[in-house]
Amino acid sequence: MKRSLGPRALLYPTPVVVVGSYDAAGRPNAMTAAWAGIACSQPPCLSVSIRRARHSYGSILERRAFTVNLASQDLVREVDYFGLASGATEDKFTVAGLTPVRAGTVDAPGIAEFPIVIECRLLHATDLGVHTQFVGEVLEVQADEAVLGPGGLPDVTLLRPLLYSPGQSAYYGIGPRVAQAFSVGKRIGEVGSPAESAHQ
């Protein structure tokens, strides 16, 4: 039996990212966001939505650049802190004891201690309401060797990323592997080989 929840911004789960930027004074700043996702495979693009009041908002527009930093569960206190404090009044990197590192391809800082740093060039900024959605083209991904699987790409069981449950305002971890994609569904209706990499 379904119940109406009305119009609400819900989706389960969302990722948890920390967005790095330089402000007008050149100070490195970072803020946490959970309204983010992959927007395009080629060119690779990510989107992240940010409120206008955030200190990072102007920084990203001015420098046309940002980084998307992905944490492991061990960094949950730092991730949450980056969402609570404002770079307008605090040097969040210093308070959190983390290290800003200038990205190689864009004018924005990554976070050295985070296992994955994604460098983005701003492509679009769309004002949707209380949030502006920034779409950035990924120019480079840097990843700790410790989180890479045998194929050379990140393995979520090694990365142990945080995820977010809207409404519950809680962070969760990754659970067990459920199934291989582009595979488990073939048992239904005798579908042949996938015509394209449909999810991607």
Place this chain on the structure above:
Amino acid sequence: MKRSLGPRALLYPTPVVVVGSYDAAGRPNAMTAAWAGIACSQPPCLSVSIRRARHSYGSILERRAFTVNLASQDLVREVDYFGLASGATEDKFTVAGLTPVRAGTVDAPGIAEFPIVIECRLLHATDLGVHTQFVGEVLEVQADEAVLGPGGLPDVTLLRPLLYSPGQSAYYGIGPRVAQAFSVGKRIGEVGSPAESAHQ
């Protein structure tokens, strides 16, 4: 030690959604997507990226509407099938044994057996490359009572949603709760009460 992975569309984890639409002939169709996210809190908006070659692409543009259906882990075979087959050649609802239900607020079908159905009106379609990003305003969320927590909103431990790991092409479940958001980070730097609902 970090290693360069080059420019890649990576983010961990992504949600897994099934997008419902009516095609030009009025037939209900649905396809799986993992490039999706929350785009704005107010008005509530979701974004989902779809390749131009997909049958759903034209349907969404024509009807200016779509649904975002969230599965539990038990529906993983159906979710994967909706990503493998094409509505141009198959009646996917019939093959999967699932029931399309016309949404109350938009011209698109939801999936009755899925625990959460989100009804969206198309706001923006941005061509980014191989994917076009659709941003929709959420006009209504319908949820099974069985997945609602005490506060009346979905609880991920009851919903047991699927998540996707890009590069690994695998579905995973939700793991244990790690921490409360807007709380665990207060221990760093003695931050006071949050000035705003920063992640949302």
